[in-house]
Amino acid sequence: MNRLYIYLAVLSVFIMSCEDVIEIDSGFKEASLVVDAWIDDLERPQTVRLTKSQDYFDSQLATGVSGAQVTVKRSDGVDLTFEDNGNGNYVWTPTAGETLGEVGLSYTLEIEAEGVSFIAETVMDPVPVIDSIAQIYEEEQFGFPEGIYAELFATDLDGIGNAYWARTWKNDTLLNKPFEMAIIYDGTFSPGTGTDGIPFIFPIRRQVNPIADDLEEGEEAQAPYKVGDKIYVELSSISEEAFDFLTIAFEQMTNGDNGIFTLPLANSGTNVRSVGTEVPVLGFFNVASTSTKTKMIE
16 A cells, blocks of 8 residues: 555646647737628617727737728718728718618728728628517427527528528627527528528527526526516628628637537638738628617516
């Protein structure tokens, strides 16, 4: 027994003495401009955010880029100037009754930042009306607790290639966990299904329900909604390029759950480019038509 104790003690010292700090090279060399330009036709201030990219292992908030010029030009000849609010936010504020534009118009984003010109183009696509948000009371099943669940009812527009992004707020808090991201293609999760003009499929309808945080030991899961809760949903049109961008972003954010199928780290593609130079740029520009719906749980 004493010999075994001595052996384990010596072995533990040996193991601790062999521990080395391993530094992983992410390949990050120089910061690039990142364009976060997801704007819509709702009557509210619209924001384009400019930041700098950073190393994958950098836990600090991204640095905002100030002093730039940001303009969105519509194909009907109207130019919209986004004012520098500091800290990387550039905001266009509509007057009463004014919106960013209408379905079918083309939009060009022009940015002058740090001596370089950047440009991106897109079109505002249509979006279906949200028919309703239903509440369903369900018994406990398959590990889901008994209680109130919600479903979003809408129907894909006619024509192959319609893409949408549904975002949900519970009591004014955005559901922003990766697995709460609801991106939709022709009423389903992805292209290639051959569907068109169908009601959103069941799993998509259920993505208006929040995902529970990890439970502490002995803590019981709760149903996603209770009487008095408010659900607010925005359903926005996105281009097929934007759908691909968000798909890659989702895959990267959930990469750690893929086990042996984990993907290499990669940035999503971009529809923004520098003008007359090879200066790299990241991010995306999308102009959405948006329908909304509010539901109070009764």
